[in-house]
Amino acid sequence: MLQAGNRQFKLDLAELHAICEANYARLLRLFPDYETSNYREFQLGPARVRLEVLERCRYTTIFRLTQQHAEARWLGGLRVEVRAYHDAGMLEVGSFQSHRRIQPRYSYPNDKMHQQDEKSQQNRFLADWLEHSLANGHSSHPVSVGT
Numbered sequence: 001m002l003q004a005g006n007r008q009f010k011l012d013l014a015e016l017h018a019i020c021e022a023n024y025a026r027l028l029r030l031f032p033d034y035e036t037s038n039y040r041e042f043q044l045g046p047a048r049v050r051l052e053v054l055e056r057c058r059y060t061t062i063f064r065l066t067q068q069h070a071e072a073r074w075l076g077g078l079r080v081e082v083r084a085y086h087d088a089g090m091l092e093v094g095s096f097q098s099h100r101r102i103q104p105r106y107s108y109p110n111d112k113m114h115q116q117d118e119k120s121q122q123n124r125f126l127a128d129w130l131e132h133s134l135a136n137g138h139s140s141h142p143v144s145v146g147t
Contacts, residue, residue, distance in 0.1 A: 026130035
């Protein structure tokens, strides 16, 4: 039984899918030549960002996104692994910093003190970070995208 003030958490699957679809499109704008190139680097303010292909399969690609040398007080060493599902057009966080295999939802409290919507929060953060990278990233090597 739930106590006063506690509500059962419900995962909003439609919202999560929309975020993952938008993140897929954002990543492809940042790294359009991922099929022929293994990495892409650019500056994001004082930080150096690297998008790297870890594994290519027929329907999926696993990427590692890293941000280094940023101001130590704000994301000094961001590391996120994501899986792109090409047939579905979705991008999902697989690991965030050192946390792997995040469940879609958690009971709260739990042993690792994950938020109930930890996976959704990570994917929303990725959306904000990718959008920020698109708006503010600078590369010395422009990418030409064929039509």
